[in-house]
Amino acid sequence: xxxxxxxxxxxxxxxxxxxxxxxxxxxxxxxxxxxxxxxxxxxxxxxxxxxxxxxxxxxxxxxxxxxxxxxxxxxxxxxxxxxxxxxxxxxxxxxxxx
Amino acid sequence: xxxxxxxxxxxxxxxxxxxxxxxxxxxxxxxxxxxxxxxxxxxxxxxxxxxxxxxxxxxxxxxxxxxxxxxxxxxxxxxxxxxxxxxxxxxxxxxxxx
Numbered sequence: 001x002x003x004x005x006x007x008x009x010x011x012x013x014x015x016x017x018x019x020x021x022x023x024x025x026x027x028x029x030x031x032x033x034x035x036x037x038x039x040x041x042x043x044x045x046x047x048x049x050x051x052x053x054x055x056x057x058x059x060x061x062x063x064x065x066x067x068x069x070x071x072x073x074x075x076x077x078x079x080x081x082x083x084x085x086x087x088x089x090x091x092x093x094x095x096x097x098x
Numbered sequence: 099x100x101x102x103x104x105x106x107x108x109x110x111x112x113x114x115x116x117x118x119x120x121x122x123x124x125x126x127x128x129x130x131x132x133x134x135x136x137x138x139x140x141x142x143x144x145x146x147x148x149x150x151x152x153x154x155x156x157x158x159x160x161x162x163x164x165x166x167x168x169x170x171x172x173x174x175x176x177x178x179x180x181x182x183x184x185x186x187x188x189x190x191x192x193x194x195x196x
Contacts, residue, residue, distance in 0.1 A: 007107060007188055009150055011140055042109055044142035050150060052107055078196055086195040090105055090188035093156075097184040098176055 001039055005092050006055045012077075012085035013048055021081045024073050035064045054092070061089060099137055103190050104153045110175075110183035111146055119179045122171050133162045152190070159187060 014021065032038050032053060037060025041053040055061045064070060077085065112119065130136050130151060135158025139151040153159045162168060175183065 007105075007186065009105060009107065009190075011150075042146060042148060044144045044146055044148045046142040046144075048140060048142055050140060050142045050148045052109075052148060052150075082196060084196055087193060088105065088190045089192040090107075090190050092107075092186045092188045094187040095185060098180060098182055 001054060001092075001095070003092050003094055005039060006058060006061055007090040007092050008053045008055065008061055009088040009090060010051045010053070010085065011048055011088075012051075013083040014045075014081060015083050018081040020076070024076065024081075028070060028073055031067065031069055032064065035067065036060060037063070058089070099152060099190075099193070101190050101192055103137060104156060104159055105188045105190050106151045106153065106159055107186040107188060108149045108151070108183065109146055109186075110149075111181040112143075112179060113181050116179040118174070122174065122179075126168060126171055129165065129167055130162060133165065134158055135161070156187070 029041055029043075032041060037056035039054035039056060041051065043049070043051040053064075055064070065074075127139055127141075130139055135154035137152035137154060139149065141147070141149040151162075153162070163172075
């Protein structure tokens with residue numbers, strides 16, 4: 001991935017009883033892979049969950065947010081699964097690795 | 099936190115035997131809190147580790163990268179603890195939450 005590209009940092013605290021969450025999370029990753037402009041996704045959860053997805057453009061992020069099936073998941077997230085969450089839209093300006 | 103501010107997305111895969119890692123990771127969080135321009139940090143690890151730290155400016159990130167004790171940790175990370183890692187420096191342009 002060549003900079004600049006975009007990242008969505010999604011941090012969340014799940015409710016104790018989040019029935020149906022795991023299946024939906026898996027489905028959303030699968031669905032994201034099919035979106036135009038999708039570059040990748042990384043995820044880990046302990047006390048909090050952090051999912052970072054990477055995108056070619058802000059437009060691609062906007063399209064993903066409006067994906068019909070994703071809209072259903074977002075609604076369930078708000079009402080059923082998450083105690084709280086935060087979404088940060090970022091421009092990746094530099095990267096390096098080992 | 100009002101946008102724009104900055105995020106460092108640090109993703110890593112640890113080696114199986116990463117002796118001394120947990121103590122150092124804890125110390126780095128403590129140390130980061132004392133750095134000028136530090137806004138916060140969030141962390142989770144499963145197959146991969148994701149740590150996102152938040153900063154007021156690119157200059158604050160640069161200063162943190164050059165912190166003497168942090169330089170020692172970075173060197174140990176490279177040689178001893180990490181199988182691989184990636185650092186992404188980002189400008190947070192928008193955020194919303196539940």
